[in-house]
Structures are given as structure tokens and as C-alpha cells.
Amino acid sequence: MDAIFLIEQLLNGLGYGLMLFLLAAGLTLVFGIMDTMNLAHGSLYMVGAYIAAQVHERSGSFVGAVFMAMAATVVIAFVLEMLVVRRIYSRGHLAQVIATFGIILIADDLVKAIWGPAPMLASTPAALAGPVQLLAELPYPAYRLAMLAVGLLVALGLYLLVNHTRIGMLVRAGASNRAMAECMGVRVDGVFSFIFALGAALAALAGAMMGPISAVQIGMGEAILIPALVVIVIGGIGSIRGAFVAALLVGLVDTAGRAFLPPALRAVLPPALAADLGPALAGIAMYVLMAAVLILKPAGLFPARA
Amino acid sequence: MLIRIFPWTLLLVLALFPLVAPLFDFTYYVGFVRHLLIVMIAATSLNFILGYGGMAALGHAGFIGVGAYTVVALVDAGFTSAWGAWATALIVSAAFAAAIGAVSLRTQGVYFLMLTLAFSQMLYYLAVSLRTYGGDDGYGLHTPLTLGLGLGDAQGRILYWLVLAIAALLFAFLNRVAVSRFGYALRGVRENETRMAALGYPVYWIKFTAFTVAGAVAGLAGALLACHNRFVSPSLMHWTESATLLVIVVIGGLGRRWGAPLGAAVWLTLAEVLKLYTDYWRWPLGLLLILIVFFAPKGMAALLDNRGKSP
Amino acid sequence: MSLFIAEGLFKHFGGLIAVDRVSLTVEPGEIHALIGPNGAGKTTLVNVISGLLPLDAGRIILDGVDLTALPPHQRVRHGLSRSFQITRVFNNDSVLDNLLLAVQAQTGSSFRIFGRRADKSGLRERAIELAQQVGLGEALDRIARALPHGAQRQLDVALALAAQPKLLLLDEPLAGMGPEDVAEMVALIQRLCAETAILLIEHDMDAVFQLADRISVLDYGRVLTSGDVAYIRDHPEVQAVYLGTEAAR
Numbered sequence: 001m002d003a004i005f006l007i008e009q010l011l012n013g014l015g016y017g018l019m020l021f022l023l024a025a026g027l028t029l030v031f032g033i034m035d036t037m038n039l040a041h042g043s044l045y046m047v048g049a050y051i052a053a054q055v056h057e058r059s060g061s062f063v064g065a066v067f068m069a070m071a072a073t074v075v076i077a078f079v080l081e082m083l084v085v086r087r088i089y090s091r092g093h094l095a096q097v098i099a100t101f102g103i104i105l106i107a108d109d110l111v112k113a114i115w116g117p118a119p120m121l122a123s124t125p126a127a128l129a130g131p132v133q134l135l136a137e138l139p140y141p142a143y144r145l146a147m148l149a150v151g152l153l154v155a156l157g158l159y160l161l162v163n164h165t166r167i168g169m170l171v172r173a174g175a176s177n178r179a180m181a182e183c184m185g186v187r188v189d190g191v192f193s194f195i196f197a198l199g200a201a202l203a204a205l206a207g208a209m210m211g212p213i214s215a216v217q218i219g220m221g222e223a224i225l226i227p228a229l230v231v232i233v234i235g236g237i238g239s240i241r242g243a244f245v246a247a248l249l250v251g252l253v254d255t256a257g258r259a260f261l262p263p264a265l266r267a268v269l270p271p272a273l274a275a276d277l278g279p280a281l282a283g284i285a286m287y288v289l290m291a292a293v294l295i296l297k298p299a300g301l302f303p304a305r306a
Numbered sequence: 307m308l309i310r311i312f313p314w315t316l317l318l319v320l321a322l323f324p325l326v327a328p329l330f331d332f333t334y335y336v337g338f339v340r341h342l343l344i345v346m347i348a349a350t351s352l353n354f355i356l357g358y359g360g361m362a363a364l365g366h367a368g369f370i371g372v373g374a375y376t377v378v379a380l381v382d383a384g385f386t387s388a389w390g391a392w393a394t395a396l397i398v399s400a401a402f403a404a405a406i407g408a409v410s411l412r413t414q415g416v417y418f419l420m421l422t423l424a425f426s427q428m429l430y431y432l433a434v435s436l437r438t439y440g441g442d443d444g445y446g447l448h449t450p451l452t453l454g455l456g457l458g459d460a461q462g463r464i465l466y467w468l469v470l471a472i473a474a475l476l477f478a479f480l481n482r483v484a485v486s487r488f489g490y491a492l493r494g495v496r497e498n499e500t501r502m503a504a505l506g507y508p509v510y511w512i513k514f515t516a517f518t519v520a521g522a523v524a525g526l527a528g529a530l531l532a533c534h535n536r537f538v539s540p541s542l543m544h545w546t547e548s549a550t551l552l553v554i555v556v557i558g559g560l561g562r563r564w565g566a567p568l569g570a571a572v573w574l575t576l577a578e579v580l581k582l583y584t585d586y587w588r589w590p591l592g593l594l595l596i597l598i599v600f601f602a603p604k605g606m607a608a609l610l611d612n613r614g615k616s617p
Numbered sequence: 618m619s620l621f622i623a624e625g626l627f628k629h630f631g632g633l634i635a636v637d638r639v640s641l642t643v644e645p646g647e648i649h650a651l652i653g654p655n656g657a658g659k660t661t662l663v664n665v666i667s668g669l670l671p672l673d674a675g676r677i678i679l680d681g682v683d684l685t686a687l688p689p690h691q692r693v694r695h696g697l698s699r700s701f702q703i704t705r706v707f708n709n710d711s712v713l714d715n716l717l718l719a720v721q722a723q724t725g726s727s728f729r730i731f732g733r734r735a736d737k738s739g740l741r742e743r744a745i746e747l748a749q750q751v752g753l754g755e756a757l758d759r760i761a762r763a764l765p766h767g768a769q770r771q772l773d774v775a776l777a778l779a780a781q782p783k784l785l786l787l788d789e790p791l792a793g794m795g796p797e798d799v800a801e802m803v804a805l806i807q808r809l810c811a812e813t814a815i816l817l818i819e820h821d822m823d824a825v826f827q828l829a830d831r832i833s834v835l836d837y838g839r840v841l842t843s844g845d846v847a848y849i850r851d852h853p854e855v856q857a858v859y860l861g862t863e864a865a866r
Contacts, residue, residue: 084596093362094552097362097419097549098552098556101595102592104592106592108588109586109592222546229423230420230424276435276437280435280436284432287425287428288428290420295412298413298417486729486730487728487730488729489734490717490721490727490734497707497710498705500669500701500705501706501707505693506690506693508688508690
């Protein structure tokens with residue numbers, strides 16, 4: 001285990017963390033402002049990945065494919081919000097879990113009907129296919145660097161949007177005290193729709209970006225939804241800043257766990273036991289992190305509500 | 307009158323089903339009903355904490371997994387008694403539920419939901435990594451467990467009748483608990499924890515007890531499922547399995563006596579029937595969920611139960 | 618020795634000190650009223666005394682037993698019961714079921730899972746007795762949610778009474794009531810003091826002057842002064858801090 005490997009894994013962890021942030025940002029806003037638990041957020045991520053892969057394959061333009069995916073997903077989210085989600089804002093979390101689980105089932109079958117049951121191959125854009133020589137002995141895939149850049153740019157954009165625009169002010173007001181925001185005459189419905197669409201766009205962006213380095217397949221939404229939920233709970237529900245910090249933490253802990261725990265265990269434990277324990281511990285690292293955070297800070301790292 | 311004889315009639319019909327089924331070439335469905343009964347046990351245990359206790363746990367499948375893997379561990383060690391394996395599964399999953407409940411029950415609402423989810427995910431990854439028991443690929447139980455007492459092996463019709471007996475007993479037991487002193491206290495906690503504490507109830511321990519009992523019963527369901535499938539894999543504990551149990555309880559009717567059995571019967575039967583006709587059997591179920599949330603928020607048992615009884 | 622002794626109670630939320638070294642006593646059979654403007658820390662005080670909020674410092678002693686380290690439900694067992702400012706009854710249950718649940722807590726274990734909660738065990742008689750005591754004897758089968766506000770407050774008090782407390786904390790029992798309901802509740806509180814000492818938190822000055830044996834004034838989390846009705850009524854500082862702000866409002 002040398003420094004190069006370490007840096008490479010850290011970068012991978014950051015990249016994964018930033019993609020988690022894209023997902024978690026929408027999830028935490030919908031949760032914080034509308035008090036709505038939306039399990040179908042992962043489905044928007046999946047839809048984004050499929051559309052991007054398809055458009056990229058047809059058109060050859062990755063950037064175009066990403067934007068197409070985001071635009072199409074926003075339209076889908078808009079319809080979804082109007083038909084289903086809007087009617088469950090005021091319901092309990094349990095009803096929201098059930099209804100959005102229903103959306104997952106429908107989305108999975110729709111994707112299967114359109115693209116078939118087999119995983120889809122999403123190719124890396126040709127221009128970013130090669131490695132970039134970060135250091136003399138550290139070649140790093142250009143595509144993963146691009147992911148980092150996109151993630152950071154979006155984070156910056158969200159920061160500016162939330163802290164320096166009028167809609168951002170409404171968003172913050174809504175997250176910290178919804179009743180107060182309504183009293184101040186905020187047209188909450190419009191803010192809700194905007195937030196939901198924004199969340200969908202970010203989820204689609206994450207899906208489109210993750211496509212080439214993971215499998216584009218049915219169930220990918222359900223698989224990444226749980227880490228995203230873990231992120232928003234660690235960060236404090238409703239807090240963008242919290243989601244950012246927690247996403248990077250979870251990304252690093254998860255990646256580091258997978259990269260470093262097995263070799264570390266092999267050094268101190270009998271090989272058979274280490275081989276069993278390594279992946280298990282790596283898999284549960286983020287959940288342990290969440291449990292620890294919740295025990296110490298029951299409302300997450302950056303509670304949005306005082 | 308109808309209400310009084312209905313449970314016994316249902317029990318009789320279910321008991322006779324394996325004898326009648328071959329006449330109509332329905333033998334396959336004996337296995338299906340056996341599976342259904344096991345899911346009912348698990349769903350009834352979730353209804354106990356969710357419906358009566360108001361604890362929205364999204365990790366109940368974790369306890370099913372604990373029960374199932376307890377059977378696997380015993381079989382792997384050469385143990386073959388079904389009774390012993392089931393009892394051990396009950397105890398082991400009670401211990402897991404006690405430990406998980408002790409931590410999770412200090413939180414509320416979404417945080418409780420997420421913590422129970424987190425713990426079941428931990429169990430999931432633990433199972434994936436247990437290569438001794440097949441890891442991701444799962445573990446086949448090649449020979450059935452033995453029952454002794456001249457009953458032979460825990461398989462086929464014998465297993466069916468045992469599962470039916472256990473399901474009926476647990477159903478009666480949990481419904482009895484619901485009208486006991488403990489049951490009333492548990493519903494009080496669901497309605498208003500703060501007031502319950504101010505009335506002198508040890509709220510935390512009431513929830514803890516209910517959670518542990520429910521975890522133990524789910525573990526038993528897992529042990530039975532292991533014998534039913536003769537195969538155990540981590541996918542038993544996937545979070546969507548926990549979500550499905552939640553769905554079954556909610557569509558059936560939260561906190562209603564027949565809610566969990568009804569939910570399980572409708573959900574599994576619909577899935578089974580839809581699978582006969584199409585590869586795309588998930589979306590109608592999804593649509594059903596949305597419609598139920600919109601139009602029957604108290605579940606199907608409430609639709610049938612016009613007296614609006616919600617103890 | 619006093620029936621109830623609170624000594625140096627201290628509670629802060631971050632930088633905000635809500636209860637600042639409050640000491641007070643309640644004698645047997647006494648109604649000790651606690652008044653103070655909004656935000657004076659009255660409800661926080663009730664919450665730390667009843668144990669729903671943890672204390673940062675101080676001691677709570679009831680009838681010679683130190684309750685400081687006990688969770689809320691054990692304080693109830695030792696005779697410290699409370700009502701709530703915002704009514705907390707079991708909305709979906711009937712008055713009788715509400716009271717049955719309250720009485721059940723006082724009679725034997727609630728961890729018995731076998732056997733129905735028998736009606737013959739005396740629970741029912743005790744519940745009906747409580748209902749009659751607070752004037753709800755005719756409303757046993759009404760669903761709590763559907764009761765008028767005044768009756769809900771009466772039910773709230775009845776729930777607290779079920780514990781047969783030595784000290785009853787009443788947290789603004791008159792809040793939001795019309796004049797008729799107020800008269801009824803005042804009469805009820807007067808009857809109750811035959812059974813239990815009362816620490817009464819209340820805004821309604823007329824009612825307080827009518828009911829209290831002793832009054833303490835709370836402001837910014839501190840006990841400003843303490844004395845009998847005449848003393849408090851004429852206390853210049855009290856008039857400035859509390860009555861003054863009340864009049865100005």
C-alpha cells in the first residue's frame with residue numbers, strides 16, 4: 001500500500017461522494033422542505049442513467065446526452081409531482097414510503113419494457129477515455145477527473161443558489177420553518193415544484209455521470225438510494241451543507257473501507273477470517289458511521305431546524 | 307356470528323387444502339400457501355410493532371435473515387432437529403432484536419426508520435461476507451431437518467401443517483396480546499408517548515419489549531422460510547424485502563387484526579397471478595400501492611370492516 | 618419539612634438559560650401558584666420537575682425521596698403527576714378508555730401479555746370515579762377528540778389525577794378557556810386540594826389570586842419574589858414586571 005494507491009483511492013472516494021451529493025441534495029431538500037420521504041428519487045437516477053447512455057450511443061455526444069437526460073428526467077419528475085407526489089406532501093412518512101415504493105415498482109417495469117432486462121453498456125466519452133498523468137507515477141482516468149469537476153461545480157452552484165438568490169432564501173426559510181415561510185406569504189407550492197424538479201435534474205446528472213463507471217441496470221436506483229438516505233440523515237435532514245459534508249464522508253469511508261480494510265485485516269488476522277470480515281466491515285462502514293453520528297447528534301451534523 | 311366462525315372455517319379450509327389440492331392438480335399451490343403463511347407470520351409481527359406500537363421499522367427483513375441463517379449455521383454444524391433449530395432461531399433473533407432495539411428505540415420517526423434500516427443493511431453485508439455459508443450465492447439445505455415424534459422430515463404436507471399451526475397460534479397469541487394490559491399500553495405509546503410517560507408508563511421498555519417480541523417472531527418466520535425454500539441467501543435481507551413487509555402491513559390495515567394476513571394474501575396472490583401472465587408484474591402492484599395510499603389510507607381491512615373498529 | 622422541595626434547578630438550551638437556579642417548596646395541602654410573563658421559563662420548569670427534560674443542575678425532593686435522577690414514569694410512581702398546557706389526551710379513544718389507560722398504569726404491571734385487561738379488576742370503577750370527580754361522568758363514551766375544549770382540559774387533569782399524586786403540577790389548566798369553563802375548572806382545583814398539594818402554573822391572575830395560598834413570580838427563569846396573595850398583589854416589582862406587561866398587552 002503506497003502513497004500513489006492512497007491518493008487514487010481518496011480521489012475515487014471523493015468522486016463517489018460528490019455523486020452521492022448530487023442525489024442527496026435533492027433528497028434532503030424534498031425531505032427538509034416538504035417533509036416528504038421520496039424513495040423514488042433513486043428511480044429518477046436510474047432513468048437519467050438510461051437516457052444518457054441511450055442518447056450518447058445514438059448521437060455520440062456525451063455532453064448532449066447528459067443534458068438530454070436531465071431535461072427528460074425533469075419532465076418526468078414534473079409529471080410525477082403533479083400526479084402523485086403533490087398529493088402525499090401532507091401525508092405521514094409511512095404513506096409516502098408506500099406510494100413512492102409503488103413508483104419504484106412502476107419505474108423498474110417501464111425501464112425494463114423500454115430497454116430490456118439486460119444491463120446496458122454506457123461507454124465513456126471518447127475524449128475522456130484515456131488517463132491523465134496527475135503525478136509522475138499517478139495516471140488517473142480523465143473521466144473520473146471530469147466527474148470530480150462536475151460534482152464540485154454543481155456544489156458551488158447550489159451554494160450560490162441557496163445562499164445568494166431569492167429562491168434560495170425561500171428554500172432556506174422553508175427548510176428551517178415551513179409554517180413561518182407560509183406566513184410570510186411564500187408561495188410554497190411553486191417552491192415545492194421547483195425543488196422537486198431541481199432534485200430530479202441533479203439525480204439524472206448523477207445517473208448520467210455514474211453510468212460509464214458502474215452498471216446501468218434495473219435496481220441501480222434502489223442500490224444507491226440507501227447510501228443517499230444515509231447521507232442526508234448524517235448531514236441533518238434539510239441541510240445542503242450537511243449533505244455535502246456527509247456525502248464526502250460517506251464516499252470516503254465507503255471507498256476507503258473497500259480499499260484499505262481487507263489488506264489491513266489481512267495484516268493482523270488469519271487470512272480466512274480476514275477474507276470473510278474485510279468485505280463485511282467495508283460494506284457496513286457507512287452504516288456504523290450513521291449510527292455513531294445519530295447516537296452523538298440525534299438530528300445529524302448540521303440540523304436545518306434549530 | 308359470521309365473524310365468530312370465520313377464523314375456524316378459514317383454519318379448517320387451510321388445513322384440508324393439501325388433501326384436496328391433488329384432486330384438482332393444485333399441488334404446486336400447497337407450496338405457495340405454505341410460503342404465504344410464513345410471510346403472514348412475519349407481517350403479523352411487523353404489524354404488532356408498526357400498527358399497534360407506531361414504530362415504523364424498515365429493517366424487519368433483517369430478523370427474518372437472522373432466523374434463516376441460524377438454521378443454516380446449525381445445519382452446517384451437523385444439527386438436524388427442526389424443533390431445536392426453530393427454537394434457537396427464535397432465541398437468537400430475539401437477542402439481535404433486543405440489541406438493535408436498544409439502540410434504535412432511543413430515536414424517533416425517520417431517524418428510527420433509518421437506524422433500523424442501517425442495522426438490517428449491516429446484517430445483509432455480514433451475510434454476504436460469510437463465505438462459509440455461501441456468501442452472496444447463498445446456502446442450500448440439501449437434506450430436510452427432522453421432526454422426530456414419528457412425523458418424519460420437515461417438508462411437504464407435514465411442514466405445511468406445522469407452518470399453519472404455528473401461524474395460527476402466533477396470530478392468536480399476538481391478537482391476545484393486543485387486548486392485554488400490555489397491548490393497551492402499547493397502543494397508548496403509539497398515540498402519545500409523552501403523556502404515557504407522564505402517566506407513569508415506562509415507555510422505552512414497553513417499546514423495547516414489543517420490538518424484541520416482534521423480532522423473535524420474524525426470526526421464527528425466517529427459520530420456517532429456510533425449511534420451506536431449502537435455500538437461504540442474503541437477498542432475504544435486502545432492504546426491498548423490508549419495504550415489502552411494510553407495504554403488506556400498510557395495505558392490509560395498520561393495527562388491525564386481519565390487516566397483516568389480508569395484506570400478505572392479496573400482495574403475494576396478485577404477484578403470483580400476474581407472474582402467470584406477464585413478465586411485467588411489478589407495475590400493477592406499484593399502481594395498487596399508489597391507489598391504496600390515495601383512496602384507502604387505512605388499508606383493506608378497514609374497507610371490509612365497516613364498523614370502523616380501530617382498537 | 619416541606620412536602621416538595623426544588624433546590625437550585627438549572628436548565629439551559631445552548632446559550633439560553635431557561636431556568637436559572639430556581640428553588641421553591643410546596644407544603645402539604647397547599648396550592649402554590651407560579652406566575653410570570655410568556656417566556657419566563659414556566660413550562661420548562663414544569664418539564665424539568667416532571668422529568669420530561671433532563672436537569673442541568675439542582676435537586677428535586679418529594680416527601681423525603683430524591684427524584685432528581687429518576688425518569689418521568691418513576692417520578693409518577695413516587696407521587697409527582699402533571700397535566701399539560703397543550704392538552705395531551707388520547708384523541709381517538711373514549712373518555713372511559715383514556716381513564717382506563719391512566720388507571721392501569723397505577724395498578725400492577727403493564728408487561729402482562731396474557732389475559733385480557735379484565736373489566737372486573739376494579740379499573741373501570743376507578744376510571745368512572747375519576748370521570749365523576751372532574752365532571753365528565755356523563756361523557757364516558759364520548760371520543761376525546763370530539764369533546765369541547767373545556768372538557769378536554771378536564772380530562773387532561775383527570776388523567777393526571779389517576780396517579781393519586783402527592784403533588785399535582787397543573788400547567789396552565791385555564792389556557793384558552795371561556796369564562797364558564799374557567800369557573801368550573803377553578804371549582805375543580807379547589808376541590809382537588811383536599812387530596813393533593815398543587816403547583817399551579819397559570820396566566821389568569823384572577824384565578825390565581827382566588828386559588829393560591831402562595832405565589833412565586835418567575836421572570837427570565839428566576840424566582841423574582843414569593844409571598845401570599847396580598848403581598849404579591851401589592852409588590853411594586855411584580856406589578857412592573859408581570860402585571861405591568863400584562864396590562865400593556
